[in-house]
Amino acid sequence: MSAWIERVDGLGRFLTSNIEYTLRIFLMVYLSLRATILDKAQGFRTIVGVIAAQVYFTGWQALPIISALALATGSVLVLQGLGNLTLLGGSEMIGSLLLVTLSREAGPLLVALVVVARSGTAVASEVGNMRANREIEALESMGINPLSFIVFPRILGGVISVLCLAFYFNLIGILGGFFLTKPLHDMPFSFFMDSLSKAFTMDDVFIFLLKNSFSGMIIFVVCCYQGLSVKKSPHEVPQVTTQAVVNSIIYVTVFNLTVTAFFYMSKLKSMGVL
Amino acid sequence: MDVKSLPSIESIRFEGLTFAHEGYDPTLRACDFEFPMNSVVWVKSEEGAGKTSLLQVMAGLLIPQGGSYFLNDHDVVPMSFEEFLPYRLKIGFTFDYGGLINNRSIFDNIILPLNYHDLLSPADAQHRVKEMIERFDLGKYQKERPAHVPGRVRKLAVLLRGLIAYPDMLLLDDPSIGLGDSTQMAFAELLKELHQQGHVKHLFVSSHDERFMNLFSHQIIHLSEGLLYKQANVTERIVVNG
Known part of the structure; x- marks a missing residue:
């Protein structure tokens, strides 16, 4: 009996700590937005400068790895899709397959993983070191709110970067994938584009914006939060950085899965299945 | 922000203040404590008794768990960051170590506020910043980042x-550590x-360096077992430079 109670208690503690963490993350989004709106001192130039730097490091510098990933994923999907769809006599479905797998599912996840690995770690360790080196305290002592000076520009810069990278990933993945594998198939480009344009709906735009903007926000909020959670010593920085990566990936994956599940269910509902 | 619109700090008082x-x-x-005003106040205590924390509470960097902290008869404890900002801009705080923004040069650090x-x-x-830099002969370090300059320069930059x-x-907070005599x-x-020009009216210094403190005519307050005590006599100025 006591073992059973211990298990329930453990589950309860696990749930409450995760709910508390999630609420704290939401609270930080609100507080950083509030601080930015209320911060009359922070000039437009200051905030744009930090956002531009974030977009440069997170977006621009990630283009080579995103290009490689997009080309590889796009090529594999085009080849596998064409191989299997041709066998079934449905090669005109290639556009639909690419949009669903690449743009809606693989794109947001792969881009998020690259951003977590490159920039999430950088932000968590940078903010963590600032905390350990008392730079955050120093900003406060000068009347500079770290939430508007450090956190908000990184979140906004991160969201812009992830959206741009995801768009670039889709473009390179679909078109690059097609042209890279051209010697291995005989599908005309006009047929490919026709298939894509027929499959494209506003749902794709909605899902693209929803998944990628929230993924960007989740990654940078979680990483800033973990960085700010450093209490005293630089030895905490690697620990919070690892935790930032783990938590970002979990949150992004769960969010993407939830959006897909809701979308799939609403599709079934509209078809009268549910 | 218009400097003239900022409130001048005329009184500092704790009422039942608790911090841990x-x-x-x-x-x-x-x-409960009414701080001496318009003077140099040496904050003394046993090592580890919380002088730094006391200064951080006074600077609004640490939030007390109970009681009130009055600046000009306004309790600042419940104030938000934005409400406290006008007072904060009238309070300068320097760290005993660290505190410089690492990705900015020494010059940019000093001019930031x-x-x-x-x-x-x-x-x-x-x-103003150039004047300070020239006065302390920091010219050759002004474009360097904190990691590339000697500890003395880092300390001076924090103080300035x-x-x-x-x-x-x-x-x-321990201003003399890391600085040479001159x-x-x-x-x-x-x-x-x-101070003579009407700035830095109320100076609170936490230090163990008696030689440095004797450069000023100062009053002493003691922090002991969570309470503040004023030392009755005023120490005469022992050393005056020039």
């Missing part, structure tokens, strides 16, 4: 940044000059 770091004995236990809050025109802000906005109240004297002279 998590898991430690309280630094301040229901402390002036530029961020538009306390002076950009030209005036540059002029704390007073660059000419605050009413200046809180110095720099200590020059810094003490600067503080005296600013």
Whole structure:
């Protein structure tokens, strides 16, 4: 009996700590937005400068790895899709397959993983070191709110970067994938584009914006939060950085899965299945 | 922000103020205290009794768990960051170690509070910082980042940044550590000059360095077992430079 109670208690503690963490993350989004709106001192130039730097490091510098990933994923999907769809006599479905797998599912996840690995770690360790080196305290002592000076520009810069990278990933993945594998198939480009344009709906735009903007926000909020959670010593920085990566990936994956599940269910509902 | 619109700090008072770091004995236990004004106040205590925490509470960097902290008869404890900002801009705080922004040069670190809050025109802000840098002969380090300069320069930069906005109240945490004798004297002279000009009216210094403190005519307050006590006699100025 006591073992059973211990298990329930453990589950309860696990749930409450995760709910508390999630609420704290939401609270930080609100507080950083509030601080930015209320911060009359922070000039437009200051905030744009930090956002531009974030977009440069997170977006621009990630283009080579995103290009490689997009080309590889796009090529594999085009080849596998064409191989299997041709066998079934449905090669005109290639556009639909690419949009669903690449743009809606693989794109947001792969881009998020690259951003977590490159920039999430950088932000968590940078903010963590600032905390350990008392730079955050120093900003406060000068009347500079770290939430508007450090956190908000990184979140906004991160969201812009992830959206741009995801768009670039889709473009390179679909078109690059097609042209890279051209010697291995005989599908005309006009047929490919026709298939894509027929499959494209506003749902794709909605899902693209929803998944990628929230993924960007989740990654940078979680990483800033973990960085700010450093209490005293630089030895905490690697620990919070690892935790930032783990938590970002979990949150992004769960969010993407939830959006897909809701979308799939609403599709079934509209078809009268549910 | 218009400097003239900022409130001048005329009185500082604790009422039943309690502060404790998590898991430690309280630094301040229901402390009632009226701080001496318009003077140099030496904050003394046994090692580890919480002088730094006391200064951080006074600077609004640590939030007390109970009681009230009055600046000009306004309780600042429940104030938000934005509500406290006008007072904060009249308070300078310097750290015993660390505190410089690592991705900015020494010059940019010192000028940051002036530029961020538009306390002076950009030209005036540059002029003031250049003057300070020349006065302490930091010219060759001004474009370097904190990691590339000697500890003495880092310490001086932190001290100068704390007073660059000419605050009413200046809180110095172990200011003399890492400074040579001549720099200590020059810094003490600067503080005296600013005080005579009507800035840095209330100076609170936490230090174990009696030689440095004797450069000023000071009063002493003791922090002991969570309470503050004023030392009755005023120490006469022992050393006056020049």
